[in-house]
Structure formats: structure tokens, C-alpha cells
Amino acid sequence: MKKYRITAAAAAMALSAAMMTTFTAGAATTYTPVAGGETEFDKYLVMDEGANVPNVTFEYTITAGTAQPFSEGGKTIAVYAGPDPDKIVFSGTDITDETTTDAKFEIEFAQGDTTTLAAAVTDSDQVKNLDSGEKYAKKTATLDFSAVTFDEPGIYRYIITETNSAKQGIVYDSDLTRVLDVYVEDITGTDGTPTLQVAAYILHATEEATISLSDAYGSDGNVFNKPTDPEAPTVDPTAPTTAEDLDYKSQGFTNEYTSYDLVFSKAVSGNQASKDKYFEFTVTIENAVPGTQFDVSYQDDNNAATTDGDADKTIAANPNSATTVLGDGATQPDFITVGDNGTVTKKFYLQHGQKIAIRGLAEGTKYTIVDGKEDYKPSYATDDEKDTTTDKLDTAKNTAGIEQDVKVDFTNTRDGQIPTGIILSVAAPAVIGIITLAGISVLVYRNRRRETEED
Structure with a gap:
């Protein structure tokens, strides 16, 4: 079975002159129906460099497209509705097609999937809206048409639709449909036996895409879509395609x-x-996707696209006499993993002037940070507009769901005053000591002088 890859180059294939519009789909012919082969399309998930791939599943359905008539004036060729979409089988890594007769399938992404940085993207990957400082994970779905047959030359259209399931943190494309056209052509040989061949599979970004007509009244391999909006400027349908x-x-x-x-x-x-x-x-993350892993940063990784911490990852036992919470020492975690209930709690340790960064919290994730203030007076400041704590003391909390990069600065104050009226100041005893020594010296001097005079 020959496998055809969906590429822009395939669109340049012209159907043969035998692919005339006098044929109608389903008309009686002497052709032996031809079965389809395989084709592919790619699925990309774009994220910040500092984020990990989330556990998320995308659902799809494939249906027959809407037939389009031939238009000589509009220079477009006829398009037929694709037959038997429920017989198309989907496969690939992390591609699920549990019931092969329902025209539905799923594509799954998970923690640990391989990613590619925006700086390393190649022309073979057509990733929309990929910016500097981002990366993407990729899945490839294979569509098997071997159970689908075509009995006439022509262009057969299918619609692949992604379901917007409002998954946490996921931004869906404004256009959830892609159009898959199957090009079937006549390749009758010199023996005159009518023969068909599936020549190409072309994926379009819009259901309204039309196929331009060649001078021989077949496809010229181009796809175009003149404006149909009544508010749009008038377009001459016979004008050259741009x-x-x-x-x-x-x-x-x-x-x-x-x-x-x-x-x-x-x-x-x-x-x-x-x-x-x-x-x-004590940091608690809630309303997160189960199994998601959040990286924790303690130092600068020399990547301007990521948010960094500045703290000790490893702390010795009993690091100083003032510390009471680290008798056994600590090694702080490189990452934290969300539990099955969407929640995770971890303890961290900071000295004066230090900070820790937890990266990649999905939009809508909730957090609570509790400062172990001990005998210090606590307070904090934050730029989180969704912070829901009113007193801003030792507990920072967002119960509405994170919608921005957040910084929380905790400050603990410990001031003491020396009691007055009981203990003299340091200066007073010093002066008294000096006076006392001076008095003793004078007495010793007088005694020696008296003894000398008596002698």
C-alpha cells in the first residue's frame, strides 16, 4: 500500500484530462472502485520554555464534506462529499481509535513528551503562532482509507473537527475544522481498461476552500478562496489568483x-x-491537572525565556543556631508532581534575600503559600490581582485561579528594645569604672608619698 504524506507539494499535482466534469459521483461506470491508502496530519501543542507538557487529550471527528458545484465563471472544479468517513481508521503514537466505526479518535499529550524549541523549528513543522521563548510537542496521526473505495475520478472532501472541551490552560484554534481532500484520477492505460488511482491527499485550513479550474477543466493543483463576505470589496472571480x-x-x-x-x-x-x-x-497547589509536573528553580539557568530562583537547593543539618526547622538538613525538590486529586503540597526553605520559582502552572491553577514566621511579625506584598487574602500577613492565597506570572514577597520583622531603669546603658558602667580606677590610683599615690615623708 503506497503511503502519501500531506504536503504542500502534493497540491501541485494536476488531475488528468480524463477527470472531466461530465462525471457525477456515483454514476454507473466500468471502473473498478479503488481503495484509499494512508495519509497523515500533525498536531502541535505550544507552551512556554519553562513549562512541562501537560496531560491533556484532544478529541476529533471526521465527517463527509459538503459537495461544491463546478463553476466555469468562478473557475472552480466540482468537489464531492467524501464517502464512508466512519470506515477511516486512525493510528499513531498516543493516537486512540477505540471504536473504528464511529469516525472519532483522540490524540494524547503527556508529561515527558519530547519538545522542540522555537529556535530549532524546521520548515517541515508548520506550527502556528510559535514565538521566541516557546517550545512545542508534536504528534502525528495516520489516517487509513483502505476500507474506503472511490468509483469515479474527482475530488472527495472530508471534514476533520477538533472538539473544544475547554481543557484547563488550553487555547483552542479559532477554526476547529480542517478540510481533507482526496484526489482520485483516471490512469487508464493503453489496453483501455478503465483504471483509477488515489493521487494525493491535501489538507486545507478552511471548509470554504475551493479548487481552481485548469484550462483543461480539471484541477490545476491550486486551492483558493475568494472573499464571500458581503462587506468585503467586490472581487472579479476571473481575476488571476494571488x-x-x-x-x-x-x-x-x-x-x-x-x-x-x-x-x-x-x-x-x-x-x-x-x-x-x-x-x-508550605506551598499547596490545587485545581491542577493530575500528574502534571512543575519544575522548581533555585538558580539562574542563563535562559532569558525562563523564570529563575535564587536559593540554596541543599541545606546542611543545623545550618546555624537561629534555625530551628532544619535539624536534619534538607535537599529541596527539583520538581513537584500533582496528585490524582489535582493537589500537591511541598515544604521549602529560604533565608533572607532568597527566592524560589515554581514554573508552568496552568491557567486556573490555585495556590496557597504559608510562611513559617516563628516569632517574627509577618507581612507580604504581591502583584497577583487575584490574591484573595485581605490581611496580607503570613498566608498568600489565590482561590480564583492564576491568570498571570506571580511574585509574592514575604517580609518578617523582629525588633527588640533594651529595658530602661534596671540595667544601665553600656556607657554608664564604663564611666564609673574609669572614675573608680582613677580614685584608686590617687589613694595609692598619696599613701606612697606619706610613707616617703615619714622616712
């Missing part, structure tokens, strides 16, 4: 995963505050 008109081919579907970074920092102030003391923080 490059913009032809820009309707597609390689597949692209979705974006929207995520944000959470940074929390520590500072202490006051004449009794310890600058080398470690404080414990």
Missing part, C-alpha cells in the same frame, strides 16, 4: 498551553532579625 488567495493549505492543528510562573521570596528586618536563619514555607 499568492494570498492560495495560502489555505495546512499541516494540521495547533493548540497553545497557557501557563504562569509563581515566585516567592524572603526578607527579614529589625535589630533582632537573623539574616542567616532559614524559614520554612
Whole structure:
């Protein structure tokens, strides 16, 4: 079985002169119906470089497209509705087609999937809206038409539709449909036996895409779509097709995963505050996708596209006399993984002037950060507009769902005053001591002088 890949080059294949519009789909002929082969399309999931691939499944259906009539004035060739969409079988890595007769299938992405940086993208990957500082994961779905037969030359249209299931953090394409055209042509040989061949599979980005007519009244391999909006400028349908008109081919579907970074920092102030003391923080993540992994940063990774922390990842046991929470020491985690209930809780440790960054929280994820203030007076400031704590003391909380990169700065204050009226100041005892020594010296001097005079 010959396999045809959906590429822009395939669109340049012209149907033979035998592919005349005098044929009608389903008319009686002497052709032996020809079975389809295989083709592919790609699915891309775009995300920030600092985010990990989420656990998410995308659902699709394939249906027969709408037939389009031949138009000599509009220079378009007829398109037929594709037969038997329920007989198309889907396969590939992380592609699920549990019931091969329902024209539905799923594409799954998961934690640990391979990603490609935007800086390394190649022309073979047609990723929409890919910006610097982003990366993408890719899946390829194979469509098997071997159970589908075509009995006439022509162009047969199918519609592939992605379901908008409102998955957390996922931005869906504004156009959830792609059009798959199957080109069938006559290849009758010199023996005169009518023979058909599936020549190409072309994927378009819009259902309204039309196929331009060649001088021989077959397809000229071009796809175009003149404006149909009544508010649009009048277009002469016989005018030459421009490059913009032809820009309707597609390689597949692209979705974006929207995520944000959470940074929390520590500072202490006051004449009794310890600058080398470690404080414990308890971070709870809720309403997250189960199994999602969030990377934790403790230092600059020299990547301008990621958010960095600045803290000690490894802390020795009993690091200083002021620290009471690290008797056994600690190695802080490189990442945290969300549990089956969508929640995870971890403890972290910070000294004065340090910060930790948790990367890649999906939009809508909730968080709580509790500062182990001990005998310090707590307070914090945050740029999170969805922070739901009113007093801004030792607990920062967002119960509405994160919608931006967030920074929470905790400050603990510890001030002490020396009691008055009981203990003298340091200066007073010093002066008294000097006076006492001076008095003793004078007495010793007088005694020696008296003894000398008596002698």
C-alpha cells in the first residue's frame, strides 16, 4: 500500500484530462472502485520554555464534506462529499481509535513528551503562532482509507473537527475544522481498461476552500478562496489568483498551553532579625491537572525565556543556631508532581534575600503559600490581582485561579528594645569604672608619698 504524506507539494499535482466534469459521483461506470491508502496530519501543542507538557487529550471527528458545484465563471472544479468517513481508521503514537466505526479518535499529550524549541523549528513543522521563548510537542496521526473505495475520478472532501472541551490552560484554534481532500484520477492505460488511482491527499485550513479550474477543466493543483463576505470589496472571480488567495493549505492543528510562573521570596528586618536563619514555607497547589509536573528553580539557568530562583537547593543539618526547622538538613525538590486529586503540597526553605520559582502552572491553577514566621511579625506584598487574602500577613492565597506570572514577597520583622531603669546603658558602667580606677590610683599615690615623708 503506497503511503502519501500531506504536503504542500502534493497540491501541485494536476488531475488528468480524463477527470472531466461530465462525471457525477456515483454514476454507473466500468471502473473498478479503488481503495484509499494512508495519509497523515500533525498536531502541535505550544507552551512556554519553562513549562512541562501537560496531560491533556484532544478529541476529533471526521465527517463527509459538503459537495461544491463546478463553476466555469468562478473557475472552480466540482468537489464531492467524501464517502464512508466512519470506515477511516486512525493510528499513531498516543493516537486512540477505540471504536473504528464511529469516525472519532483522540490524540494524547503527556508529561515527558519530547519538545522542540522555537529556535530549532524546521520548515517541515508548520506550527502556528510559535514565538521566541516557546517550545512545542508534536504528534502525528495516520489516517487509513483502505476500507474506503472511490468509483469515479474527482475530488472527495472530508471534514476533520477538533472538539473544544475547554481543557484547563488550553487555547483552542479559532477554526476547529480542517478540510481533507482526496484526489482520485483516471490512469487508464493503453489496453483501455478503465483504471483509477488515489493521487494525493491535501489538507486545507478552511471548509470554504475551493479548487481552481485548469484550462483543461480539471484541477490545476491550486486551492483558493475568494472573499464571500458581503462587506468585503467586490472581487472579479476571473481575476488571476494571488499568492494570498492560495495560502489555505495546512499541516494540521495547533493548540497553545497557557501557563504562569509563581515566585516567592524572603526578607527579614529589625535589630533582632537573623539574616542567616532559614524559614520554612508550605506551598499547596490545587485545581491542577493530575500528574502534571512543575519544575522548581533555585538558580539562574542563563535562559532569558525562563523564570529563575535564587536559593540554596541543599541545606546542611543545623545550618546555624537561629534555625530551628532544619535539624536534619534538607535537599529541596527539583520538581513537584500533582496528585490524582489535582493537589500537591511541598515544604521549602529560604533565608533572607532568597527566592524560589515554581514554573508552568496552568491557567486556573490555585495556590496557597504559608510562611513559617516563628516569632517574627509577618507581612507580604504581591502583584497577583487575584490574591484573595485581605490581611496580607503570613498566608498568600489565590482561590480564583492564576491568570498571570506571580511574585509574592514575604517580609518578617523582629525588633527588640533594651529595658530602661534596671540595667544601665553600656556607657554608664564604663564611666564609673574609669572614675573608680582613677580614685584608686590617687589613694595609692598619696599613701606612697606619706610613707616617703615619714622616712
